[in-house]
Amino acid sequence: MTTQSNEPKAPKTPKPVGRPRVHAKRETATAARLLATQTRLGLTDASMARYLGVPVSTWRNWACGHREPGAVTARLLDVLDAVECLAPDMHKHLLP
Numbered sequence: 001m002t003t004q005s006n007e008p009k010a011p012k013t014p015k016p017v018g019r020p021r022v023h024a025k026r027e028t029a030t031a032a033r034l035l036a037t038q039t040r041l042g043l044t045d046a047s048m049a050r051y052l053g054v055p056v057s058t059w060r061n062w063a064c065g066h067r068e069p070g071a072v073t074a075r076l077l078d079v080l081d082a083v084e085c086l087a088p089d090m091h092k093h094l095l096p
Contacts, residue, residue: 026065030074034063037077041095050096052076 038048049059052073061067069077084091 028065028068030068031063031065033077034069037081038063043096047096051080051094 034048038045041048041051043051045059045063046056048063049056052059053076054073058067062069080091080094083094
C-alpha cells in the first residue's frame, strides 16, 4: 500500500533548445561612438548598415557591443567623420 500526497505537482519547465540568445547590451566606447554617429546622421539600422557596407545583423552586433568592428571599418568611420566635417556637401552624397 502506497500513500499519495495531495500536493499538486509542479509543472515541468521546458528545456532550452539550442544556444541561448543574449540580448543584453554591453556599453563599449566603440558601440557608443557608432550609435552617436547613427543618431547624428538620423539613420535607421538598415541605413547605417548600408552606409558602412555591412549586413544589418553585423551592424546590430556592433551597436549592441556584442562584437567590435575590425580595423578597416574603424578607419572607414574615421574617414567618413572627417568628410562629414570638412566637406558636408560631398558627405550628403555618401548617405544611403
